[in-house]
Amino acid sequence: MSAQILDGTAVSRSLLESTAERARAFTDNTGRKPTLATVLVGDDPASQTYVRMKRSRCERVGLSSRAVELPADTSTDRLVEEVSALSSDASVDGILLQHPVPAHIDERAAFEAIAPGKDVDGVTMHSFAAMAFGEAGFHSCTPGGILRLLDAYEVPLSGKRAVVVGRSPILGKPVGMLLLARDATVTYCHSRTADLAAAVREADVVVAAVGKAELVRGEWIKPGAVVVDAGYNPGNVGDVEYAAAAERAGYITPVPGGVGPMTIALLLEQTVQAAEAKA
Template identity: 45%
Template sequence: MTNTYTTLLNGKQLATDLEIELIETIQNLSAKVGRPPGLAVIMVGSNPASVAYVRNKELACKRVGILSFSSHLPASTSQSELEILIEQLNNNPQVDGILLQLPVPPHLDERTLLYRIDPDKDVDGLHPENLGRLVRGEPGLQSCTPAGVMRLLAAHKIKLSGLSAVVVGRSILVGKPLSLMLLAADATVTMAHSRTHNLSAVTRAADLVIAAAGKPNLINAEMIRPGAIVVDVGINRIEGPDGKSILIGDVNFQALQGIASFLTPVPGGVGPMTVAMLLHNTVWSYRARHGLL
């Protein structure tokens, strides 16, 4: 038993604070440029999770003053139709950021579509050119969720230099870019995944554990040493005791109360930061395109 005091990493509050900052920034920049930043979100089909995410992103844009150029397309949309749309958005001077909502229907080639997006408008940070900039430590658009995690840790003055960090999950969306960001912050990084032997021993040795595997309650109390920092990137929709769907993370939140020194809730932790960093990336691209960085 331990008596560690657990501080919640409140992403919802930080995201609200960042939006307030962006409102003022956008007002000042718009006066210089003559127009507000523009974000184009492409959604194909009506995946319920995607519909909810896109709505949240569009509402956030409206709150801070970013103009939305949304395209909600039927699931039957062809590869060539999407490629033409992306090219039009690449060439549209009013559009500073382009986001293709994933996943796309199975008949579409997701990778080719992502590669078609102008890397300087790639606000999801998934184009190979932007991933290459991240590897080299050069300025560029960075993947929103990992960038949101880093911003959340920084806001709580958590010093990463020298820390032992374990990232559970190796996706191109979160695990890989986040590991690179942690390395750039001078953390010592271990990447764990579904094939890792004795995952508990790996995570228990860490000062910082970031769960991004997409498996409900994967990380439990026995896997975390007292005083460690735990960030839960997972968002899993499961059926609750009353039969209604609820959102939980990859971490057993209740079990880590009093064990972790810092802990993110789900919802209200990393999720809001992902949207906040999408707005940040759009404004960054807008500034870069007008020489205002």
């Protein structure tokens, strides 16, 4: 068996095109572009690259971006103040706080300073509760992007056994909630799960989101299973042993080119959605 590739680059391109059409309509109707504010603390090279990429994509689809860059020694209070100001700014539709922030900052406090209507990255407790209860709200962008990618390939989820390897509040936990809402039976695992291999072998859908290179071995994959690798490690290596897993899986995401493009596309779509809702 050789797995079908879940091509996030191709699917995201379609999503960006529809987002650009909505952005143009919004601009025509209101006289301004939907605006995403990005907040970056410190000078971490990877974070700087991600933020630049997101700003570039904003411009390409007709959104305006506003950059707030703060020094690495910024305090929690100062960051909360900046984020709160953006939450109160009527010209800002969405707020992205690039994470992780420096270790001395209370990241959760900073996230919670984002107004729910501008939480287009889906990082607040309000957004998580909306995902868990099936209420209207913004999805965490990577989990939401994963579901959109699976939908594009018409991957059935109802009644399937899904294993999520990872428990972060902005990836592992919310993707489990979204899968549960699609009537999948969800098991959460992580790097300390006893006999992780046994849990993965039973899964019809595997979402790897733990941030450890090739933690999920190819030989663990159930024949025909759907494998979504949401990890990214140095050297373009995901959390799944890709080559071996692709020989057993029915569907698989590449790294890069799978989940990553969907994350950015959903961020921009939700920014336009926030602008439309406010208007």
